[in-house]
Amino acid sequence: MRNYDLDFLKKFSLVIGILAAITVILIVFASHLQDTLPREPDPVAVKRTEARIAPAGAVYAGTTGAAAQAAAVAAAAAAAASQVAYGGTLDGSVIYSNLCTGCHTSGAGGAPTLTAAGMGARMGQGKELLYKHAIEGFQGSAGVMPAKGGNPGLTDEQVKATVDWMLANLK
Numbered sequence: 001m002r003n004y005d006l007d008f009l010k011k012f013s014l015v016i017g018i019l020a021a022i023t024v025i026l027i028v029f030a031s032h033l034q035d036t037l038p039r040e041p042d043p044v045a046v047k048r049t050e051a052r053i054a055p056a057g058a059v060y061a062g063t064t065g066a067a068a069q070a071a072a073v074a075a076a077a078a079a080a081a082s083q084v085a086y087g088g089t090l091d092g093s094v095i096y097s098n099l100c101t102g103c104h105t106s107g108a109g110g111a112p113t114l115t116a117a118g119m120g121a122r123m124g125q126g127k128e129l130l131y132k133h134a135i136e137g138f139q140g141s142a143g144v145m146p147a148k149g150g151n152p153g154l155t156d157e158q159v160k161a162t163v164d165w166m167l168a169n170l171k
Contacts, residue, residue, distance in 0.1 A: 058072065084153060084154075084155060084158075085099075085151050085153035085154045085155075085158065086098060086154075086158070088155070088158070089158070090157060090158060090161040091161070091165075092161045092162040092163070092164060092165020092166065093165055093169075095149075095154070095158055095161070095162040095165075096162055096165060096166060099149045099150070099151055099154075099162075100149055100162060100166070104166070109143050109144050110140075110142045110143015110144060111143055111145070114166060114169060114170055115170060116170055119166075119167070119170055123167065127163070127164075127167070130163050130167075131156075131159070131160050131163055133145055134148070134149070134159045134160075134162070134163050135147065135148060135156050135159050135160075149162075
């Protein structure tokens with residue numbers, strides 16, 4: 001081999017060696033960077049976080065705000081109408097056993113029990129007043145009746161059916 005061929009071979013080997021060393025250094029650096037980047041978050045955790053930080057309300061101002069507020073009220077009413085309690089049943093015993101029995105069996109919060117003595121004074125006021133107090137709620141000296149028994153998903157017809165069932169089943 002000639003002298004200038006050996007010289008070229010040495011320089012070419014040196015360049016290839018340097019490029020290989022740079023490649024190894026870049027691979028190690030990229031691996032280090034990959035370890036320092038944050039991992040992709042769990043989608044369930046992201047949904048929980050978004051639900052937790054979602055705004056609790058909205059601000060409606062001016063004419064545009066009034067229209068947006070009316071739309072929001074209509075959407076809330078439609079959502080509430082779709083959430084009818086107990087499958088929309090008008091069987092007073094089902095509603096009573098699932099919702100009313102907690103207070104009206106024990107007399108908690110001044111609730112009258114299903115006895116003639118417990119309901120006596122209230123029966124004398126008439127069914128319409130009983131319906132009104134059961135639907136709208138009532139707070140008197142004898143106790144507290146939350147509106148619709150505390151379940152806003154009940155319809156007025158369901159509440160009336162439950163009041164009728166309670167009056168028909170006095171002991």
